[in-house]
Amino acid sequence: MNDRDDTKPATKVVTAGRRKEWTSGIVNPPVWRASTILYDDVAHLRAAAGRDTHHRLFYGRRGTPTQWSLADALTELEPGAEGTFLYPSGVAAVAAALLAVLSPGDELLLVDSAYDPTRGFATGLLRRFGITTSFYDPMIGTGIADLIGPNTRAIFMESPGSLTFEVQDIPAIVAVAKAHGIATLLDNTWATPLFFPAIARGIDYTILACTKYVVGHSDAMLGSVTAGPGRFAALRDTSFQLGQHVAPDDAFLGSRGLRTMAVRLRQHQESALAIAGWLDTRPEVSAVYHPALPNCPGHENFVRDFAGSSGLFSFAFAGGDDAARTAFIDTLDLFGIGYSWGGYESLAIPIDPQRHRSVTTRADTGLLVRIQVGLEDTSDLIADLERGFAAWGAAATV
Numbered sequence: 001m002n003d004r005d006d007t008k009p010a011t012k013v014v015t016a017g018r019r020k021e022w023t024s025g026i027v028n029p030p031v032w033r034a035s036t037i038l039y040d041d042v043a044h045l046r047a048a049a050g051r052d053t054h055h056r057l058f059y060g061r062r063g064t065p066t067q068w069s070l071a072d073a074l075t076e077l078e079p080g081a082e083g084t085f086l087y088p089s090g091v092a093a094v095a096a097a098l099l100a101v102l103s104p105g106d107e108l109l110l111v112d113s114a115y116d117p118t119r120g121f122a123t124g125l126l127r128r129f130g131i132t133t134s135f136y137d138p139m140i141g142t143g144i145a146d147l148i149g150p151n152t153r154a155i156f157m158e159s160p161g162s163l164t165f166e167v168q169d170i171p172a173i174v175a176v177a178k179a180h181g182i183a184t185l186l187d188n189t190w191a192t193p194l195f196f197p198a199i200a201r202g203i204d205y206t207i208l209a210c211t212k213y214v215v216g217h218s219d220a221m222l223g224s225v226t227a228g229p230g231r232f233a234a235l236r237d238t239s240f241q242l243g244q245h246v247a248p249d250d251a252f253l254g255s256r257g258l259r260t261m262a263v264r265l266r267q268h269q270e271s272a273l274a275i276a277g278w279l280d281t282r283p284e285v286s287a288v289y290h291p292a293l294p295n296c297p298g299h300e301n302f303v304r305d306f307a308g309s310s311g312l313f314s315f316a317f318a319g320g321d322d323a324a325r326t327a328f329i330d331t332l333d334l335f336g337i338g339y340s341w342g343g344y345e346s347l348a349i350p351i352d353p354q355r356h357r358s359v360t361t362r363a364d365t366g367l368l369v370r371i372q373v374g375l376e377d378t379s380d381l382i383a384d385l386e387r388g389f390a391a392w393g394a395a396a397t398v
């Protein structure tokens with residue numbers, strides 16, 4: 001499947017998935033829209049129904065070269081991966097991956113710093129279907145072994161964690177899981193395969209909210225699950241049964257975004273490090289939670305395991321109240337106020353992670369802001385943040 005295994009990731013994002021038979025030589029894999037596929041005669045119709053539909057036109061729900069090309073590209077970015085399935089959102093990808101490995105009576109171990117809708121799926125639909133979830137401390141490492149019971153079937157990781165950015169000891173958890181025959185799943189949206197090649201590190205299912213860095217332009221929703229060796233059939237069967245399908249137009253936007261992902265990530269990394277470092281020197285700030293900065297929980301895991309950092313992190317104010325935090329955010333011009341991240345534009349939102357935790361608490365009580373650093377000039381972003389701090393100072397001292 002992957003004939004260019006030796007090339008670097010920045011090359012792969014350019015070349016991957018662009019098979020000649022899917023593009024006819026057109027540079028960007030075109031949009032093939034379809035529901036009905038017509039057959040020459042009944043014999044061909046019957047033959048099509050009886051064989052594997054992978055990478056064969058069959059019916060629109062099974063995709064066209066537009067979706068196959070993106071899925072294949074994401075597989076190529078994960079050395080050792082068996083295949084990728086696309087979903088209409090990151091949350092749909094999380095749900096399908098969990099349903100591919102869990103059955104009634106099973107137990108899931110879910111990191112306490114998981115994206116809130118992932119928690120919601122576990123405590124909602126999974127619970128309704130008789131699957132129990134135990135939350136664990138993101139810093140648990142090999143201690144995960146103590147939580148494994150007779151019904152534990154899957155360990156779900158997200159590293160760094162949503163909102164609080166704890167970097168998990170993934171190799172330690174993978175080793176424990178393998179020793180017990182337990183499936184591992186990782187939400188790898190923050191690092192992408194460029195900064196953390198999850199399948200090569202032994203993860204069974206790696207999940208991306210492609211809505212973020214793959215699409216990269218805040219104009220489409222998309223998710224993916226890439227499966228490790230021997231894991232793709234279960235994922236594909238489950239996803240077919242769920243009727244999952246991605247519109248070819250959205251797959252096209254994902255493919256188009258992917259081509260610049262390496263160069264965008266390089267700039268997100270550089271700019272976010274500059275802004276995080278600058279925030280760390282500010283008297284208004286008590287802590288910056290960025291995996292590449294030493295006071296971020298799990299920083300040593302980040303240094304050991306990751307090839308780079310992306311553009312999302314959070315910081316805590318030294319004092320002040322919610323009104324001061326709101327004044328800070330409302331004053332910003334270049335940082336938009338809105339959910340999601342991974343686009344080219346900067347964002348800032350207030351976050352209150354304690355609302356989404358059940359087994360861990362933060363030592364630091366400062367109010368938090370989550371920052372997505374976009375592709376604007378960092379000196380303009382810093383000037384904007386300075387205006388925000390002036391407004392914060394005025395509000396905090398009233």
Ligand SMILES: *Cc1c(COP(=O)(O)O)cnc(C)c1O
Nearest residue numbers: 089090091115187189209211222
């Ligand atoms: C946004 C996000 C998701 C969900 O992706 P959607 O495409 O918005 O459904 C999943 N995991 C993480 C870490 C995210 O930030």
